Amino acid sequence: MSEVYFKPAEDIGPEQTQIDQIRTLFPKISPVSEGDIVAVKIHPGELGNTTHVRPVIIKTIVDLIKQAGGIPFITDTTVLYKGKRFNGVDLLYTAGTNGFTLGSMGAPFISADGLNGDDSVSVDIGGEVIDNITVASAIAKADSMIMVSHCKGHPASGFGGAVKNLGMGCLDKAGKTAVHEVAIPSIDIDKCTGCRKCVKTCPWDAISVEDGKARVARDLCHGELSCFGSCNFGAIVPPADAPVKMQERLGEAALGPVKLLPEKIGYINWIFDLTPGCDCFNFSSPAFARDVGITASKDPVAIDKASLDLINDRMQHDSGGCVNNVWGIDPVIHLEFAEKIGAGRMKYDLVRK
Numbered sequence: 021m022s023e024v025y026f027k028p029a030e031d032i033g034p035e036q037t038q039i040d041q042i043r044t045l046f047p048k049i050s051p052v053s054e055g056d057i058v059a060v061k062i063h064p065g066e067l068g069n070t071t072h073v074r075p076v077i078i079k080t081i082v083d084l085i086k087q088a089g090g091i092p093f094i095t096d097t098t099v100l101y102k103g104k105r106f107n108g109v110d111l112l113y114t115a116g117t118n119g120f121t122l123g124s125m126g127a128p129f130i131s132a133d134g135l136n137g138d139d140s141v142s143v144d145i146g147g148e149v150i151d152n153i154t155v156a157s158a159i160a161k162a163d164s165m166i167m168v169s170h171c172k173g174h175p176a177s178g179f180g181g182a183v184k185n186l187g188m189g190c191l192d193k194a195g196k197t198a199v200h201e202v203a204i205p206s207i208d209i210d211k212c213t214g215c216r217k218c219v220k221t222c223p224w225d226a227i228s229v230e231d232g233k234a235r236v237a238r239d240l241c242h243g244e245l246s247c248f249g250s251c252n253f254g255a256i257v258p259p260a261d262a263p264v265k266m267q268e269r270l271g272e273a274a275l276g277p278v279k280l281l282p283e284k285i286g287y288i289n290w291i292f293d294l295t296p297g298c299d300c301f302n303f304s305s306p307a308f309a310r311d312v313g314i315t316a317s318k319d320p321v322a323i324d325k326a327s328l329d330l331i332n333d334r335m336q337h338d339s340g341g342c343v344n345n346v347w348g349i350d351p352v353i354h355l356e357f358a359e360k361i362g363a364g365r366m367k368y369d370l371v372r373k
Contacts, residue, residue, distance in 0.1 A: 022319035022322035025317065026370055028313040038077060042077060042084075049286035049316045052090040056090045058085050059093060064299075065118045066104065077168070078094060078168060093129070094125055097137065097196075099244075099300065101300075102223045106137075106223060107136055108133075109135070134156075134157070140160070140191070141161070150199075154191060154194045155190055155195065155277050160281075165281055169184075170293070171331065172298055173347055175347055177267050177270055178351035182324050187199065190277040200243035200266065203243035206257050208254065208255045226242070267351070267353040271357025272357050274361075285320070286318060292313075294331065296347070308341075308346050309338070313330070322367070
């Protein structure tokens with residue numbers, strides 16, 4: 021059974037700020053040794069997103085790493101969809117715009133998978149659905165890592181926390197494609213109007229319009245489904261089993277960074293601003309539940325299960341709902357696969373600090 025430490029949102033006040041809570045939790049989960057080059061894995065938010073983890077929280081962690089003798093850098097990876105994080109240049113621009121700069125953090129921001137999202141290390145994981153996965157090189161080659169995850173909803177996995185940050189956020193573009201490729205969509209030609217909006221949305225030139233109808237080139241598609249969100253007519257049709265299959269792959273892929281950095285990752289889940297969409301969205305919707313607090317652990321599966329349970333308890337008390345209702349997806353699936361492959365354990369002991 022893994023320990024998960026918890027600081028409730030209700031305890032926050034002038035004598036105990038979020039910064040104070042981070043300072044209390046950090047020593048419980050820190051893997052940092054003297055001289056370690058330490059990756060601080062965050063999601064800096066897409067340009068326009070306003071509910072990602074606040075820079076002051078990350079600055080606090082950077083300072084604590086330095087006090088422990090580590091050499092920190094802040095990092096994230098490029099993405100599969102069009103936006104302001106598609107390449108390393110845009111990623112650094114967006115991170116800087118959202119407040120994560122050398123000047124504000126006291127540590128540099130590095131694109132973990134390089135300029136074009138192909139700088140990685142391959143690691144064998146031997147899963148049921150994935151044999152090996154490609155982890156962004158700056159993460160793979162770090163000595164240790166502090167992973168800070170904003171808990172929120174997600175249209176593919178139902179929930180995003182530490183496991184999703186490992187099994188998606190720590191991968192290069194090839195790794196992300198390995199998780200997403202089970203979601204390559206088809207076209208309902210009866211609904212397609214040939215408006216070409218999906219063509220403009222796809223960064224892989226995988227969609228064309230022929231005879232007034234869209235077509236998907238399966239050999240070019242990466243399955244990231246930004247086209248689905250762009251279609252106003254319901255003509256983009258993902259496979260019905262895509263959410264389950266993606267979660268299976270997501271859970272297994274989480275083992276990649278864990279295997280490369282054994283016993284050298286500490287996890288912090290920031291359970292505030294519980295938006296339905298992930299921080300990849302270029303906007304922030306109202307929260308679906310009240311703030312919960314901060315959890316911390318050395319086990320990514322345990323911290324996510326505890327975080328989910330805390331959120332569900334709050335939702336049940338307030339409205340009778342649960343996280344599954346947000347997208348109609350059971351997020352425990354990817355936690356089960358992460359546990360099965362050996363990334364962590366779902367059984368936990370919640371320690372309120």
